Amino acid sequence: xxxxxxxxGSTGGEDTPGPLYxxxxxxxxxxxxxxxxxxxxxxxxxxxxxxxILHVDxxxxxxxxxxxxxxxxxxxxxTLAGVFAFLFLVVYAGSGWFLPEWNWAEEGxxxxxxxxxxxxxxxxxxxxxxxxxxxxxxxKLLPHETAVQDKHDGSHFDRVxxxxxxxxxxxxxxxxxxxxxxxxxxxxxxxxxxMLLAPLGGLIKNPNTGNPLGRTSWAEGVRxxxxxxxxxxxxDQEPGSLETVFPEVPGGNxxxxxxxxxxxxxxxxxxxxxxxxxxxxxxxxDYVAYSKICTHxxxxxSLYEQETGRILCPCHQSQFAVTQGAKPIFGPATxxxxxxxxxxxxxxxxxxxSDYIEAVGPTYWNRERI
Amino acid sequence: MAAxxxxxxxxxxxxxxxxxxxxxxxxxxxxxxxxxxxxxxxHWSFLLGEIALYCFVIxxxxxxxxxxxxxxxxxxxVYDGSYDPLRGTEMSGAYASALNLSFxxxxxxxxxxxxxxxxxxxxxxIVVHLLRIFFTGAFRRPRETNxxxxxxxxxxxxxxxxxxxxxxxxxxxxxxxxxxxAILLSIPVIGTWAHFAVFNGDFVGTEIIGRFYIAHVxxxxxxxxxxxxxxxxxxxxxxxxxxxxxxxxxHNVVGNRLFPTFAAxxxxxxxxxxxxxxxxxxxxxxxxxxxxxxxxxAQVSAASQPDWYILFLDGSTRIFPAWDINLxxxxxIPALFWPTVVIAGAMFTLLxxxxxxxxxxxxxxxxxxxxxxxxxxxxxxxLGVMGLTFYFxxxxxxxxxxxxxxxxxSLNAMTWFGRIGVIVLPAIAYVFTYRICLGLQQHDREVLxxxxxxxxxxxxxxxxxxxxxxxxxxxxxxxxxxxxxGGAPVPKRMNHVGGSRRAIRGFFSPxxxxxxxxxxxxxxxxxxxxxxxxxxxxxxxxxSEGxxxSEGxxxQDPRD
Numbered sequence: 007x008x009x010x011x012x013x014x015g016s017t018g019g020e021d022t023p024g025p026l027y028x029x030x031x032x033x034x035x036x037x038x039x040x041x042x043x044x045x046x047x048x049x050x051x052x053x054x055x056x057x058x059i060l061h062v063d064x065x066x067x068x069x070x071x072x073x074x075x076x077x078x079x080x081x082x083x084x085t086l087a088g089v090f091a092f093l094f095l096v097v098y099a100g101s102g103w104f105l106p107e108w109n110w111a112e113e114g115x116x117x118x119x120x121x122x123x124x125x126x127x128x129x130x131x132x133x134x135x136x137x138x139x140x141x142x143x144x145x146k147l148l149p150h151e152t153a154v155q156d157k158h159d160g161s162h163f164d165r166v167x168x169x170x171x172x173x174x175x176x177x178x179x180x181x182x183x184x185x186x187x188x189x190x191x192x193x194x195x196x197x198x199x200x201m202l203l204a205p206l207g208g209l210i211k212n213p214n215t216g217n218p219l220g221r222t223s224w225a226e227g228v229r230x231x232x233x234x235x236x237x238x239x240x241x242d243q244e245p246g247s248l249e250t251v252f253p254e255v256p257g258g259n260x261x262x263x264x265x266x267x268x269x270x271x272x273x274x275x276x277x278x279x280x281x282x283x284x285x286x287x288x289x290x291x292d293y294v295a296y297s298k299i300c301t302h303x304x305x306x307x308s309l310y311e312q313e314t315g316r317i318l319c320p321c322h323q324s325q326f327a328v329t330q331g332a333k334p335i336f337g338p339a340t341x342x343x344x345x346x347x348x349x350x351x352x353x354x355x356x357x358x359x360s361d362y363i364e365a366v367g368p369t370y371w372n373r374e375r376i
Numbered sequence: 377m378a379a380x381x382x383x384x385x386x387x388x389x390x391x392x393x394x395x396x397x398x399x400x401x402x403x404x405x406x407x408x409x410x411x412x413x414x415x416x417x418x419h420w421s422f423l424l425g426e427i428a429l430y431c432f433v434i435x436x437x438x439x440x441x442x443x444x445x446x447x448x449x450x451x452x453x454v455y456d457g458s459y460d461p462l463r464g465t466e467m468s469g470a471y472a473s474a475l476n477l478s479f480x481x482x483x484x485x486x487x488x489x490x491x492x493x494x495x496x497x498x499x500x501x502i503v504v505h506l507l508r509i510f511f512t513g514a515f516r517r518p519r520e521t522n523x524x525x526x527x528x529x530x531x532x533x534x535x536x537x538x539x540x541x542x543x544x545x546x547x548x549x550x551x552x553x554x555x556x557x558a559i560l561l562s563i564p565v566i567g568t569w570a571h572f573a574v575f576n577g578d579f580v581g582t583e584i585i586g587r588f589y590i591a592h593v594x595x596x597x598x599x600x601x602x603x604x605x606x607x608x609x610x611x612x613x614x615x616x617x618x619x620x621x622x623x624x625x626x627h628n629v630v631g632n633r634l635f636p637t638f639a640a641x642x643x644x645x646x647x648x649x650x651x652x653x654x655x656x657x658x659x660x661x662x663x664x665x666x667x668x669x670x671x672x673x674a675q676v677s678a679a680s681q682p683d684w685y686i687l688f689l690d691g692s693t694r695i696f697p698a699w700d701i702n703l704x705x706x707x708x709i710p711a712l713f714w715p716t717v718v719i720a721g722a723m724f725t726l727l728x729x730x731x732x733x734x735x736x737x738x739x740x741x742x743x744x745x746x747x748x749x750x751x752x753x754x755x756x757x758x759l760g761v762m763g764l765t766f767y768f769x770x771x772x773x774x775x776x777x778x779x780x781x782x783x784x785x786s787l788n789a790m791t792w793f794g795r796i797g798v799i800v801l802p803a804i805a806y807v808f809t810y811r812i813c814l815g816l817q818q819h820d821r822e823v824l825x826x827x828x829x830x831x832x833x834x835x836x837x838x839x840x841x842x843x844x845x846x847x848x849x850x851x852x853x854x855x856x857x858x859x860x861x862g863g864a865p866v867p868k869r870m871n872h873v874g875g876s877r878r879a880i881r882g883f884f885s886p887x888x889x890x891x892x893x894x895x896x897x898x899x900x901x902x903x904x905x906x907x908x909x910x911x912x913x914x915x916x917x918x919x920s921e922g923x924x925x926s927e928g929x930x931x932q933d934p935r936d
Binding site for chain 1: 386403405406409410413414415458459460479480482483485486489551554555557558559561562563564565566567568569571572573574576577578579580615623626627628629630631632633636637640641643644645646647648649650651652653654655656657658659672673674675676677678679680690693694695696697698699700705706707708709710711712715745776777787788791881882887888
């Protein structure tokens, strides 16, 4: 409903056109606009939008050699874009049809090695040529105009009237006086909000119950197995070598915390060995076993330098000294790698004497309490 | 509108009639005209944010394609695809589908690499865009909101990167996931709870790839899309900033209208960005997951590095000293907590709050639409370079093992370089940048006062040698310029003020009339011929009065 509605409807009456939307149609009659050139109309509209065209540098003169060259360049760019797109299609659809197979069979062929690079080359060239054509067109053929648009600050009128409407609406609700409603609204908002978020509680699990963090499948009598599942006897390893071992349980070689390094010390290292307090009997002969999971961020510490007896974590370069109970001697790690107590069973294979006596893996808030 | 065929101004062409039909129904002519007439300022550095936008478009398109083939499951399967070396290996369904995508889907490898490359470029263009905004002061009132939105989007982009990086479940991404798990665990008090909430238990569980997947393809992109829309709407509403220059004020925008110039340029850039990503995707291998093998918690490859945008956090983790804080009651704050959660949190908080901090410190609460040259705000510029230096030392430390290996440097020395450098180098960078800014400022003033050095040496009758200077505007009786510095670049070479005329176009043969170029140059007051045609010399060899270059007049004659 408009403010001066006389059209047929609830009030009856003749159908007269309503007010027009937007532009200053009062000032510019259709006759007057019809008398203006397209350029004038363009500028008129621009001015109405607060834009002044200051200067137009026309493009090259029609028919001039300058224009012909620019048109040729743009046309060439677009044509090349089409050609490269077609070549992309040929490579994509033609492989395995009239061109060799694209995918790797037993051994890759030359064509299968070229397939992805050619796709990238042709799509890249094609799309780039579209862009180059557009840029050339803009720079060389479009008139260069310099336009200025006004930037408006906020209107005081708008602020005051909008404010009045907002405050008026709020006032009619009477919320400022009707305290019971605001209070119950606040309570309702908080309670409903919490209710809607509550189902996320399904994500929460108590980390302190069940199988706690840092516990592994190692236990008394669990054999040390290689990745391929074979058990290890003393004497299988050269002095100074390292072997990654896993507990003899189903899926033991995929458990995230159980991986252990079995290291045979060299004779001179045995003499230097200073195990951690109370862990002197964790080794077996010249064999020591340390957790492979870094105490810093949980990466597998897998680089063992025989000469210096250091284990390096490739993620953050913590270094652990094998002969000092795998104490961290450089880098960001703070704790020694936990040592696995080992011995041999009746058949002469290595077994664990118990689980690790401390949690393996990265440090956390209440690690010492578990 | 009851337009009849005979009414004046009624459209006669078919296009015009169609347009009228549309407008009769939708009444959009006014808003469309306003949009087409919108003026955008023109500067190469204003395109950086556009590059980020276009990368996002490419990411949405290529990412949607990838979801047709990717299977976000951690169920163990035995690989039976085309890639021979891994056939028969046990691996997660996610990794197997990533391999199938690479080897058994026509063009799948290309699309995967397109997605990865445009993600790298996406974050890179956001960062460079952010630096442009920072160093030119475009974040000042009234644009603090858009700055905040931008920082939030940067963080979201990083999260998108981290979650996407994890999805293939190869050895490299699994190692990254293990570190993410350790970082979660390191949060004091709630660490283990947070870890169990995210991973649904101890590392690694069977849920995490599925959870990261839905975050990566739905939750994060949806938020990002909404924020991009808000970012652009605010930009349009507030109008773009511009560099100071002739005719440019705080209350206008000088540039090109949206249609056709700006639209053509922006579309051209879209295609060039798309083309560059496509070329990289095909020609430059990125993250060959089949070489890493399936994730195994007991294995790792040397030089395990995250994508570049996380490198700084890896670096801070590497160089942070081994400082666990042991609290009474056997509680521990792990060393890992500081270089990851705290440093990253502090860096992004500082970044987000910087407009407010600067407003507080400088007391400048006015609205600004004209940009600043970095040299004119030496404190901000130096702070920015300081932050960048900090960032780069961390990023270099993130690859310190590779640098140590390639350049045969001790790894421990590289770590110590990072530890000392991250504290010392930013301070040095601050001082250097501050001095350079002041030097550049002084040189601008000097050129405004004394003119451009022409390189012409003149010998005076008394035997003294002097260099001839070209003043930029009117001079007083001592020959000193009277132009004030207005925040715009000051011409420093003769060619900047029209010292030589432009070449006649044409590669093999001229395609312009030399005489026409000559006339044009004379009109613009460029080149030697222009100065010869109407040189006015006073008895002292100085022109009676000069014209400013910006007024379209040619510069004055050189003086001593």
